[in-house]
Amino acid sequence: MFYLRTFPILLAIVVVMIAGSFLYGSTGALEPMEVSTLRLETSSKNLTARVQVIDQTEIEQSGTVDLVELLRREANLQVRSTSGNSARSTVSMGGFGENGGLRTLVLLDGHRLNAIDMSTINWYSIPLALVDSIEVIRGGQSGTFGNHGVGGVIKINTKLPKVEPSGSLEASAGSFDTFNARGAYSQRIGGMGLTIFGDRAESDGYRVNGDQKTDAGGVRLDWGSESDLRGYLSWSLSNTAFGFPGDLNASALLADRRQTTDPNNRGMERSSRGRAGLTYEINDNWSLENRLGYQDREVSADMPSMFYLAETNYESFSYGPALHYNSNVVDWMFGMDFTKDTLDAKTNYGDSAYERSTSAFFTSTGLPLSDQWNLNGNFRVERAGNSGVDSGTQLNEVNKDEWAGGIGLIREFGNENRVYGTIRRFYRYAATDEYAYSINKDLEPENGYEVELGMDWNVDQIFLSGRIFRQWMEGEIIYDPLVPAVPFNGSNVNLPKNRRVGLDLSMDWQISESIRSGVSYEYVRATFEEDNYPGGNYSGSRVPLVPEGLVRLFLELHPVDSLLLSLGGSYVGESFRGSDFSNTEAKMEDYWLYDLGINYVLSESATLFGSVENLLDEEYLSTAFGSGLYPGEGREVRVGLRLSF
Numbered sequence: 001m002f003y004l005r006t007f008p009i010l011l012a013i014v015v016v017m018i019a020g021s022f023l024y025g026s027t028g029a030l031e032p033m034e035v036s037t038l039r040l041e042t043s044s045k046n047l048t049a050r051v052q053v054i055d056q057t058e059i060e061q062s063g064t065v066d067l068v069e070l071l072r073r074e075a076n077l078q079v080r081s082t083s084g085n086s087a088r089s090t091v092s093m094g095g096f097g098e099n100g101g102l103r104t105l106v107l108l109d110g111h112r113l114n115a116i117d118m119s120t121i122n123w124y125s126i127p128l129a130l131v132d133s134i135e136v137i138r139g140g141q142s143g144t145f146g147n148h149g150v151g152g153v154i155k156i157n158t159k160l161p162k163v164e165p166s167g168s169l170e171a172s173a174g175s176f177d178t179f180n181a182r183g184a185y186s187q188r189i190g191g192m193g194l195t196i197f198g199d200r201a202e203s204d205g206y207r208v209n210g211d212q213k214t215d216a217g218g219v220r221l222d223w224g225s226e227s228d229l230r231g232y233l234s235w236s237l238s239n240t241a242f243g244f245p246g247d248l249n250a251s252a253l254l255a256d257r258r259q260t261t262d263p264n265n266r267g268m269e270r271s272s273r274g275r276a277g278l279t280y281e282i283n284d285n286w287s288l289e290n291r292l293g294y295q296d297r298e299v300s301a302d303m304p305s306m307f308y309l310a311e312t313n314y315e316s317f318s319y320g321p322a323l324h325y326n327s328n329v330v331d332w333m334f335g336m337d338f339t340k341d342t343l344d345a346k347t348n349y350g351d352s353a354y355e356r357s358t359s360a361f362f363t364s365t366g367l368p369l370s371d372q373w374n375l376n377g378n379f380r381v382e383r384a385g386n387s388g389v390d391s392g393t394q395l396n397e398v399n400k401d402e403w404a405g406g407i408g409l410i411r412e413f414g415n416e417n418r419v420y421g422t423i424r425r426f427y428r429y430a431a432t433d434e435y436a437y438s439i440n441k442d443l444e445p446e447n448g449y450e451v452e453l454g455m456d457w458n459v460d461q462i463f464l465s466g467r468i469f470r471q472w473m474e475g476e477i478i479y480d481p482l483v484p485a486v487p488f489n490g491s492n493v494n495l496p497k498n499r500r501v502g503l504d505l506s507m508d509w510q511i512s513e514s515i516r517s518g519v520s521y522e523y524v525r526a527t528f529e530e531d532n533y534p535g536g537n538y539s540g541s542r543v544p545l546v547p548e549g550l551v552r553l554f555l556e557l558h559p560v561d562s563l564l565l566s567l568g569g570s571y572v573g574e575s576f577r578g579s580d581f582s583n584t585e586a587k588m589e590d591y592w593l594y595d596l597g598i599n600y601v602l603s604e605s606a607t608l609f610g611s612v613e614n615l616l617d618e619e620y621l622s623t624a625f626g627s628g629l630y631p632g633e634g635r636e637v638r639v640g641l642r643l644s645f
Contacts, residue, residue: 046331046366048376048408048422049141050454050467050504054134060642061564063597063611065172065180065201067123067131071154073568073595075136076506076520076552080545080623082630083245084210085203087124090623093138094151094471095500095524097545098478098578102431103446105141105148107155109234111275111293114148115314116341116356117432119299122269124214125238127199129168129182132159138504139469140426140450142404143378146337146360150428150446158234161186161193161222172609172640178203180640193222195234206633208260209243218273231278240269244303247628257619257631265303272296285327293318310347316340331366337382343432350391354432358384372412379405384429384445402427402445419455426450434477434492444494448473466505473498481579482536497529498543514559520552528581541583545623547590548573566597578625591620591632610639 054074064070068086072079078100081089092100099118106113106121113121134156141149167185172178184197198217205211218236246262274294281287297314322335337360345352360382368374386398408422427447435443454467475494483491502524509517526546531539551571558564574590576583594615600608613636622632 046374046376046410047137048406048410048420048454049452050138050465052136052465052506054136056132059128059131059134060607061566061597061599063566063599063609063638065128065638065640067126067128067134067156069613070128071134071136072570073552073554075134076504076522076550076570077136078547078550078572080630081632082247082623083205083212083242084207084622084631084633085205085212087201087212087214087240087242088120088122090120091123091154092151093136094140095502095526095543095546096151097526097543097575100151100545103148103150103428105145105153107145107153108273109156109158109275109277110291110320111273111295111318112146112148112316112339113295115297115343115431116316116354117312117343118434119312119314122214122238122240122271124199124201124212124240125216125236125269125271126156127182127197127216129170129184129197129199130158130218130236131156133157138467139452140404140406140424140448140471142402142426142428143380143406143424144362144364146362146380146382146404147358147384147427147429150426150448158220159184159186159195159197161188161195163188166645168642168644170640170642172638174638175636176204176206178636178638191223191225191227193220193225195220195222197236205243205245206636207245207258207631209263209265210245210260212240212242214238214240228281229278231276233276234274236273238269238271242267242269244301246305247625247630249627250629253629253631258634262303262305265301265305267299267301269300270298285325287324287326289322289324291318291320291322308348310345312343312345315342329367333362333364335362336360337362352388352390354386354388356384356386356429356432358382358429369409374410374412375407376410377405377407379403382427386432386435388432400429400445402429402447416458417456419453421453422451424450424452430477430492434479442494443477443492444475446473446475446477446494461510463508464506466503468503469501471500473500478581479579480581495528498526499529500524500526514557516556516558518554520550522550523548536582538581541581542576544576544580544583545578545588547575562601564597564599566595568595568597569593570595572620578623580626585626588621588624591618592616593618593620593632605644607642607644608640609642610637612637 052075058074062070066086068079068089068091071077071091078092079089090101092104096103137153139152141153145153165187169183171181180201182199186195196219200215202213216238220234222232224230244262244265244267245260277291279289295316300311302309318339320337322333325332339358341356343354360380362380364378366376381403384400388395404425404427406422406424408420410418410420412418427445429445430443448471450469450471452467452469457464474497476498477492477494479492481490483493485491504522506520507518511517524546526543528538528541531537554568556566570593572591574587576587577585596612596615598610602608614634617635620632621629623630
């Protein structure tokens with residue numbers, strides 16, 4: 001029935017888009033589409049969204065050894081950790097607090113990494129040796145990318161083999177007995193490209209029982225780069241062991257912030273990922289792309305302090321065909337996404353199994369209205385079916401239907417400058433454990449609308465980028481401990497209405513050939529709008545765990561060609577603690593973290609690098625829930641050597 005109801009809307013949008021193509025198509029020309037290995041997408045210049053690209057040079061010169069630290073510093077994203085290290089951190093954007101990671105979609109070569117439950121992404125399972133670039137796309141992007149794309153999207157793009165054989169080796173060591181080593185090699189033999197990569201990351205951690213150790217690696221094959229039929233096949237594996245140091249109360253934190261009250265709580269994660277794609281250039285205008293994905297994860301937890309023992313297996317299949325039309329007058333894409341996710345959990349409290357199948361149709365277009373004005377739009381309709389068994393009880397089967405879309409205008413000023421405006425609708429399906437272990441037909445998907453105005457502007461050696469936005473959200477899912485429930489109070493519920501108003505700005509200034517500086521600033525005011533909440537009256541309260549501001553400053557000095565020095569500072573504003581919906585508890589205090597970096601080129605193939613994180617050894621809270629406090633990492637010094645050949 002949902003498809004019957006939404007078909008007229010879809011038909012109307014398609015008719016308008018097609019009509020616009022014929023009415024305005026001859027007045028100007030779009031830039032050619034950029035063809036990726038996994039999906040045909042327009043360049044960031046043609047998207048009505050703020051897009052930041054972190055390229056290979058920035059990754060290498062950052063001195064970071066993991067994706068979380070890279071995203072915090074280079075993209076000014078919010079990061080929270082309960083373990084005192086980056087491996088299982090929550091990365092979020094757009095002003096989302098608790099479970100913000102559920103509202104940030106993470107893609108690896110176009111394949112979703114977010115699980116169907118609330119488990120975090122193991123960031124160390126994605127070796128930096130594999131990463132070529134990262135695209136950070138802000139705002140609700142469900143119309144293009146689907147579920148989870150509420151606050152934004154992080155697209156991780158892997159390296160492709162070059163014509164000449166190339167490779168790299170890197171090793172670094174530092175505080176807390178930290179050691180990292182990674183390497184990659186690629187070569188083309190005839191029409192076939194081969195890439196091999198590997199990574200080792202280990203640390204005792206800032207806190208007792210905050211250690212982690214990860215081994216990851218894989219292989220990728222590419223073929224047909226210069227033919228009408230091209231494709232790729234990749235497989236990667238990772239194995240991680242880690243501790244759960246747990247929270248501290250105020251007195252324990254004051255006595256020793258590095259201690260743990262849970263010294264024996266341990267976890268382990270093993271994963272394997274397979275990705276494949278095949279693209280056929282039908283003619284000069286039409287292309288057909290197919291992509292397949294498979295992921296298998298096993299996560300185990302042994303937590304004596306909570307009398308909890310669990311082993312959870314995840315399996316995910318995905319298939320996405322896309323038909324793309326590209327000409328000098330209009331771009332079109334029509335596609336479908338099919339996924340099947342299963343979760344099988346065995347615990348000492350009982351076993352459970354869940355399954356989610358989704359099917360979606362999406363379309364997008366970009367067309368010029370004149371030499372300066374461009375119109376783009378997208379639409380997506382999706383159905384998600386949920387079923388499961390909990391402790392031998394068959395749960396209700398729940399089918400949820402949603403749609404998303406957006407339409408926007410871009411006004412170009414020359415080749416580099418532009419302003420844009422857009423309105424979007426977004427959605428997110430509930431995670432399986434947000435159903436509180438009984439598939440609940442009363443728990444609806446989150447949805448809402450967003451209006452955004454933005455610009456990208458270049459003035460001499462200064463590049464400015466920014467946006468302002470307002471988001472209206474209905475049905476945001478939270479765990480409210482005050483909601484009456486059986487046998488204990490507390491339940492996941494849909495909130496009536498939330499509102500977010502915000503802006504994020506950045507300036508990058510190449511002051512001279514040897515000096516570069518910049519600043520990024522984000523402000524989001526996230527509030528509850530209505531007073532008929534199930535757990536109490538929260539009207540006018542701020543959403544917990546949303547900082548009042550995020551700031552990133554940096555200065556780079558290039559006194560000689562072989563030496564790069566960097567100084568940075570990151571500010572995180574104060575916020576209310578997790579679950580403090582009435583805003584009555586003490587806030588988490590704001591803090592500054594400073595960092596130093598050095599890159600010294602020893603030769604064409606060797607670079608010495610080093611960094612100091614949290615230079616002033618600031619004592620701060622990474623996150624907090626009630627009286628449970630999670631301290632952030634202290635000062636960390638690291639040195640390393642990078643070889644390329």
